[in-house]
Amino acid sequence: MELLTNHLLANPDISGQGNMQPLVNMWLVNQVACYRKKPYRAGEWTSQVIAHFEDSESGIESAHPVFRKCRDILIAYCLENTEAIPVAAVYEHMVAAADAHDAHLIEYSIKRIQEQETAERRQRAMIAEAATAPLALLNAQGFIETANRAFARCLATPTESLVGRDMLALCDEQTAGRMRTALRHRSSSKQRRTFTGALQEGKEKVNARFHVQQLFDASGLRAGMAVYLETDVKNELATNAGIQYFEDYFLSMIPLPLQLCTEDGVPAYSSPELSNVAPAAYNNNEPLCCFLYRRSRKGQHACPCREAFSTGRFHMEEVCYADAGETRWFLLIILPVPEQCGRIARTICCVYDMTRRKQLQKQLETEIITQQRSSLTAQLAVTVAHQLRNPLSVVLGFAEMLAKGLPPDQTHEAVTRVLRNALRCKDIVEGLLDFGKGMPLEQRMLDFATLIRESVRPMLTPSQNRMITWRLAKQPTPIECVPEQLVQVVLSLLDNALHAAESEVVCTLEKKGSAVRLRVIDDGPGIAPEIRERIFEPFFTTRREAGAVGLGLSLGRAVANDYGGSLNVSTSTGSEPGGACFTLQLPLAEQLTDKDAPKKRGKKNAQTPPAPERRVLVVDDEADLLELMKTALYTRGYLADTVASGAAAMEMLATNTYDAVVIDFLLTGPLSGADVYEHICAEQPELRERVFFITADTLNYKTRMFLEKTGRPFLEKPFLMADFISELQRVTAG
Secondary structure (H helix, E strand, O other): OHHHHHHHHOOHHHHOOOOOHHHHHHHHHHHHHHHOOOOOOHHHHHHHHHHHHHHOOOOHHHHHHHHHHHHHHHHHHHHHHOOOOOHHHHHHHHHHHHHHHHHHHHHHHHHHHHHHHHHHHHHHHHHHHHOOOOEEEEOOOOEEEEEOHHHHHHOOOOHHHHOOOEHHHHEOHHHHHHHHHHHHOOOOOOOOEEEEEEEEEOOEEEEEEEEEEEEEOOOOOEEEEEEEEEOOHHHHOOOOHHHHHHHHHHHHHOOOOEEEEOOOOOEEEEOOOHHHHOOOOOOOOOOHHHHHHHHHOOOOOOOHHHHHHHHOOOEEEEEEEEEOOEEEEEEEEEEEEEOOOOOEEEEEEEEEEOHHHHHHHHHHHHHHHHHHHHHHHHHHHHHHHHHHHHHHHHHHHHHHHHHHOOOHHHHHHHHHHHHHHHHHHHHHHHHHHHHHHOOOOOOEEEEHHHHHHHHHHHHOOHHHHHHEEEEEOOOOOEEEEOHHHHHHHHHHHHHHHHHHOOOOEEEEEEEEOOEEEEEEEEOOOOOOHHHOOHHHOOOOOOOHHHOOOOOHHHHHHHHHHHOOOEEEEOOOOOOOOOOOEEEEEEEOOOOOOOOOHHHHHHHHHOOOOOOOOOEEEEEOOOHHHHHHHHHHHHHOOOEEEEEOOHHHHHHHHHHOOOOEEEEEOOOOOOOOHHHHHHHHHHHOHHHHHHEEEEEOOOOOHHHHHHHHHHOOOEEEOOOOHHHHHHHHHHHHHO
């Protein structure tokens, strides 16, 4: 506290206000208590600040900028000296705490002024309230200075709304003339004048006997007059006693920004807090909820408070107010107030200013999105590079050899390796797309040993396979997993072991009770005890100079945990090499039956029968892919028209008849794939059910929402031509 106090007092704008040390120190103590949601001495601090600045030459108005300066300096200091707290949190807590103290100063100053004004009116108000009959006290010009509740009840209007009103405007023509005569009378006589007249406020009219008494000040000068009425008040009330009691006593006790409105759309009562939240353009001629709703809806819809009188329903809604460069958010809460008979006589509208909360929410969302983008983009980039580098190297190498020419006996093997590694790239891309979309991958039941033989071992080079001693269980090892994920985990473990091994790696797969256990052991130097757990941290690696990323083990442990298993460093046994030993343990699933196995394998690999000769329109702006699809369609008996833009597609649709249309969602040019689809729905609705999309943009939220909305099938790029033809056959058959 001493350090912060001295830091704030070092600013000349603060230290130049005299001995500020105790005030600044108490302000800091209160800030800490406010942050901790503990009681703080706001009243004592406020009174000392008021006393200090009233005694100084600068005046009380200088206190607000001084402590706003303290707030700004403190925020800047904390932002420079803290790391674990988000910037938004620092601003939210400190601004709220500082504003609370600023509000105490403002409230205290206002109270001082109000107390002085109230003291002058209190005596007359006490006189008015002491009277049982309706009584109003007027100034020398005939304006009402105070009126008791009985007087306000006659006109069915709040007492506060009568203050400052012209008494003559409340009278009928004949009564106003008599009142005007009484006001102009210059006699110093204290004789009372009495006459019969009428008051009217809206639909409420009061016939009464008026008693008018001149008022004089201490020096004997005329200071106004008192008017009290003789009438049967009960017969003139427009609302029952319950609502009147509510208006007279209960409303003033609610410290909320609210209004009480009549059925005519007139504000009958406005709380003092309402003026603090109302926009500058609001003039109190209509309910604030109607003003805000009309501005937010451009006058196209009536305010819900009007419907509340007929429906009696509670309503809550957020509205956005924008005018003259000012944009604010408000929460409207509308409550109907019924009479004893059930008729809605009033509505209460609470208006909460949500602008600050919206701004903080937007600021937090922006910061979170920025952080996510920076971190996720970097992680995704290195993950893509790490996962795709090896298979792409194989594809590029064999493609280059094929382009230069290979002996006929080697061509088939080269093409097979290109296809196998291209499929691996496709699986990796699809996995990353599923990650980006935030959708879980589908788990399937399979045999772990079969997965290693058919999917892991073919991915290794012959030299790597020669270094590995395989000890795979002969009995079934059924598990439930996402095959692509588990293959990547096993390959990552083997890659680490092969890099550390001197001559041998042992891979053992066995059943242990209700679990399947995979152990990967090398004969290298092992893992130092101090980094045994750190190696599972994201981006931690001891091979950074060799280009390692440090994601393999962390992602592997995450996958194992997701499957209900574990991945840990363990100790090798006497029959195993003495280097590092990793144990992947997964729960044992039920046995795969022979009846189930063909369904899982045969569904994807089944060859589709040749399609009948049908005409298809394909729209895609990628020339090579367009040519590939055209060739595939031709070899399977389709007639294909291919175009590269939305405009060309519409021309072809206007002149030809098609059995199906394939559309790339992202098209270059003014017309998108969505535009082509909407054109088909409008001009050729019978063709809508024979449209399907191809896209590489499913990470885009709007793209996914559009595709889900249409309900049309789609394929994500890259895709196999067999899947493309199969999907086309389903569309044309339907």
